Amino acid sequence: MNIEEFVEKYKVERHNSTSLKWDLLEERFGDADLLAMWVADMDFRTSDSITEALTKRVNHGVYGYSFVPQSYFDAYFNWMEERYSFQLKKEWIRYSTGVVAALYWFINAFTEPEDSVIILTPVYYPFHNAVRDCGRKLITCPLNNDNGYFTFDYDRFEQAIIDSRAKLYIHCSPHNPAGRVWSEEEQDKLFEICKKHNVLIVSDEIHQDFTFDDHKHIPAAVVKDGKYRDLIITVNSASKTFNLAALIHSNIIITDDILREKYDKYIKTVNQTDFNTMGLTATEAGYSSGGEWLESVKSVIYSNFVYARDTLNKELPEITVTPMEGTYLMFIDLNKIIPKEKTKEFIQDRCRLAVDFGEWFGTDYKGYVRLNLATTPENVKIAITNIIREAKLLKENDYMNVPSLLSI
Incomplete structure (x- = not known):
């Protein structure tokens, strides 16, 4: 199954499903209208074999x-x-x-x-x-x-x-x-x-x-x-x-x-x-x-990473993208484009993204963010596009006086 076929079959709308990632944005970030790229779970249904096994167990009653x-x-x-x-x-x-x-x-x-x-x-x-x-x-x-x-x-x-x-x-x-x-x-x-x-x-x-x-x-x-x-x-x-x-x-x-x-x-x-x-x-x-399902979802994830890495490297070479040898989490350093104390304002208020912030992982990593790539290519493209667009606005204008042009 190629990437497009997998995404079409397994992508799922997670709003209003008691999803921590999507339905608690207001509680966790103070803003419900963000693109959720944080907590490490996927925006794809699990393997059919797992659903079938669970269904059989449920039907037993x-x-x-x-x-x-x-x-x-x-x-x-x-x-x-x-x-x-x-x-x-x-x-x-x-x-x-x-x-x-x-x-x-x-x-x-x-x-x-x-x-x-x-x-x-x-x-x-x-x-x-x-x-x-x-x-x-x-x-x-x-x-x-x-x-x-x-x-x-x-x-x-x-x-x-x-x-x-x-x-x-x-x-x-x-x-x-x-x-x-x-x-x-x-x-x-x-x-x-x-x-x-x-x-x-x-x-x-x-x-x-x-x-x-x-x-x-x-x-x-x-x-x-x-x-x-x-x-x-x-x-x-x-x-x-x-x-x-x-x-x-x-x-x-x-x-x-x-x-x-x-x-x-x-x-x-x-x-x-x-x-x-x-x-x-x-x-x-x-x-x-579930092995075949896993290989397919890994193809989606790594394709998302390659797109995000290559696009950021081309458009914003100041950003440092950590190589993703494993996991489905991309760690990026924004310190050369934004002051540390402005990271949340930039990523959340302007780029409209909910992410894990670097200082959560260690006090020396303020100015870093972690993006969850176990989602659709569309969501990754929105996230990367928003980061690039807002970063370029920062280069051209005074940060505090430029209104955000983006919404999700």
């Missing part, structure tokens, strides 16, 4: 107590082995009501109040929130930023661990919002530092299925043939892959017996619900037969 069938393990395990060479075992698997919930559990299970937890910024803002909310010391270590290309600063990372005596590191792979798909060599060097200082690694791999060109996701627990597995807990989900976020189902992988025993001891004190049956059903169907 009974939503009583359930268990995880062997068919679920078969689908999930085959997906992980075929795509990522990660051979799983049943006894390693636990479940959570979403990756973010799992982060809170891990922090509470494996650290004590006032312990330090380290993250690499800019990074997904619930990482920050989880550490603070759990009463731990948040240690932020910036990634190197070479004109929009982000890499690990190993020396700075190690020194931050030494200085803070960090107990846990939250790894984002592929990285949101930096768009990096970390190589095995990069992760090996980083994890060796964690091993040296006995720092537990929690690896959020929810974007694992969105990689582009020749970039390949290497699960943390697979690096160097599982060299660091006794230090790693992995959490992933089909929620990003197949647009299932509201079905609140994620997989936790704990390969080490000691870590798993400690986790189990903690989790039974705070959670007695293993999974959402609908989430389980949808995940199994996606991993069983």
